[in-house]
Amino acid sequence: MAAHVLRLRLHLLFGALRGDRRHVIRTLLGLLVLLLAVGAVCWAVLRLRTAPVEVALTVSVIAGAAATAGFFVAALVGGFDDQLDPRRFAVFGPAPRPLAFILLLASVFSAPILALVAVGVCVVMLWTAHGAPLGLCVLAVILGILTCLLLAKVALALGGLVLHERRSRELTGIFLIAILVIVVPVGVFLVSLEWDGDVPAALGEAVDVLALTPLGAAAALPARAIDGDLVGPLVVASLTVLVLGILWVWLVEHVLTTIERPSSGRERRGLGWFAVTAGTPTGGIAARSLIYWLRDPRHLVNLAIVPIAAVVTVLPLMLVGVPVEIAALVPVPLMALFFGWLAHNDLAYDSTALWMHLAAAVRGYADRAGRLAPVLLVAIPVLAVALPIAIMLHGRWAVLPAMVGVCASLFLCGLGLSSISSALAPYPVSRPGDSPFQQPQRTGGGLSQGVVLIGAIILSLPALWWGWLTLTADVEYAWTAMWGGLAIGLAVLLIGVFGGGAVFDRRGSRLMEFAEST
Numbered sequence: 001m002a003a004h005v006l007r008l009r010l011h012l013l014f015g016a017l018r019g020d021r022r023h024v025i026r027t028l029l030g031l032l033v034l035l036l037a038v039g040a041v042c043w044a045v046l047r048l049r050t051a052p053v054e055v056a057l058t059v060s061v062i063a064g065a066a067a068t069a070g071f072f073v074a075a076l077v078g079g080f081d082d083q084l085d086p087r088r089f090a091v092f093g094p095a096p097r098p099l100a101f102i103l104l105l106a107s108v109f110s111a112p113i114l115a116l117v118a119v120g121v122c123v124v125m126l127w128t129a130h131g132a133p134l135g136l137c138v139l140a141v142i143l144g145i146l147t148c149l150l151l152a153k154v155a156l157a158l159g160g161l162v163l164h165e166r167r168s169r170e171l172t173g174i175f176l177i178a179i180l181v182i183v184v185p186v187g188v189f190l191v192s193l194e195w196d197g198d199v200p201a202a203l204g205e206a207v208d209v210l211a212l213t214p215l216g217a218a219a220a221l222p223a224r225a226i227d228g229d230l231v232g233p234l235v236v237a238s239l240t241v242l243v244l245g246i247l248w249v250w251l252v253e254h255v256l257t258t259i260e261r262p263s264s265g266r267e268r269r270g271l272g273w274f275a276v277t278a279g280t281p282t283g284g285i286a287a288r289s290l291i292y293w294l295r296d297p298r299h300l301v302n303l304a305i306v307p308i309a310a311v312v313t314v315l316p317l318m319l320v321g322v323p324v325e326i327a328a329l330v331p332v333p334l335m336a337l338f339f340g341w342l343a344h345n346d347l348a349y350d351s352t353a354l355w356m357h358l359a360a361a362v363r364g365y366a367d368r369a370g371r372l373a374p375v376l377l378v379a380i381p382v383l384a385v386a387l388p389i390a391i392m393l394h395g396r397w398a399v400l401p402a403m404v405g406v407c408a409s410l411f412l413c414g415l416g417l418s419s420i421s422s423a424l425a426p427y428p429v430s431r432p433g434d435s436p437f438q439q440p441q442r443t444g445g446g447l448s449q450g451v452v453l454i455g456a457i458i459l460s461l462p463a464l465w466w467g468w469l470t471l472t473a474d475v476e477y478a479w480t481a482m483w484g485g486l487a488i489g490l491a492v493l494l495i496g497v498f499g500g501g502a503v504f505d506r507r508g509s510r511l512m513e514f515a516e517s518t
Helices: 002-015 021-050 053-078 086-092 096-106 111-129 134-162 169-192 201-210 217-227 231-257 265-269 281-295 297-312 314-319 331-359 364-371 373-394 397-424 446-459 461-472 477-506 508-517
Strands: none
Touching (some): 021 053, 053 111, 053 134, 053 201, 053 217, 086 231, 096 134, 096 231, 111 134, 134 231, 217 231, 281 364, 281 373, 297 314, 297 331, 331 373, 331 508, 364 477, 373 397, 397 446, 397 461, 446 461, 461 477, 477 508
16 A cells, blocks of 8 residues: 555656646746755755854754744645545545555655755755764754654644634634744844854854754754754654654544534635634624724724824934934834723724624623734734834843733733723714714713723833833843733733623613614
């Protein structure tokens, strides 16, 4: 059976070159781009033979970790059709464990893995030039390739199980946002480092940590063999392959012995955000809120104004003489404060759609928690991208934990108070279809706006004070500010969700009257 699967894999591999002319041209162009990319990477790796060991270690670990993570994310997000999906062989009744190893072996004959093998040969040449043992270099490359291969196979299997017929545009967007949140801060951090011919201390510490993780352990093995600190990366890399191998065998056995529930792809494709969120009252309200926030111009304008207003505040600060490195830290906490404040009157934007929540008799805390999903989905990536940029302009990465604590406290306290305010004191807003800048005449509403803003600042005063001490007294206060700010923010958020839920349960009829009359 192994020989048959291998022949099948080779036929599929060369079969990509058959077909109409356009298909063949696209395939050949793709292969050409891949060959050029592999050639460039191999050339860069071989150039490191004359670089110091520390520089070669840094580049190898970062590149290896990025490639390893890329195999998993690309397989999970891309929605590729796995030609060696174990379910395709279920009709032949194979034993799960032998099939798992056969499919893993056949998957080596693919363009990405063959490209990794070519790069791995250059990596062996790199580290043998630095004096690392040849056998250990080969072992490191094999462990790295197996890690990438197993991660891709596990991701494809999980995508087939969990995301089968549910891989929607919304879910892919969430994964892409997650990648953006990770890649941009890391890129900003690397760009901000000052290279004087040696590896910066901050980057060296990050590489040391990364070398003890499943992502970078295999890539760090040759350099650690030279330094004499081999045990940690070797254990981590070996355990990673072992655990992923066990998980892959279990997934193959699971998909071969599990009968999928029949479903209609057409129905699932039409669910949108409802296919992504949990099938609970909170998940349903979150999906509906996401649809409203991402399509209603009234909400979109509010979301767009927050970053603009926060950045504009830097100009008057600089005009009055505030140093740039201090003024650069102001916009991000302001964005966190205003993002938390946005939901203070969210219920009023529902208009008569509020009746769905009341008619379904959902609990108040489910309504309060579900409505926070759009703000969280937008605010967290924006803050995660803006925060490292502000720290880079400031120049001291040691204050990053303090800024995280301050922003978390302002944002979460604002959400908690907004969860109470929107149920306790809603006020009229522009109706659906009206201009976002058109505001109805009203006699009240300003009080709740001010209470949420000022309340979030007052509750965040401890985190703000610790952040100030980080800048002016001792940088050790940064961690106090981070953990203290997170604790305060989460406590206020929980109190706000459950307290606002109680208000929503008690004032349901009045809220419906408000929605009908505005």
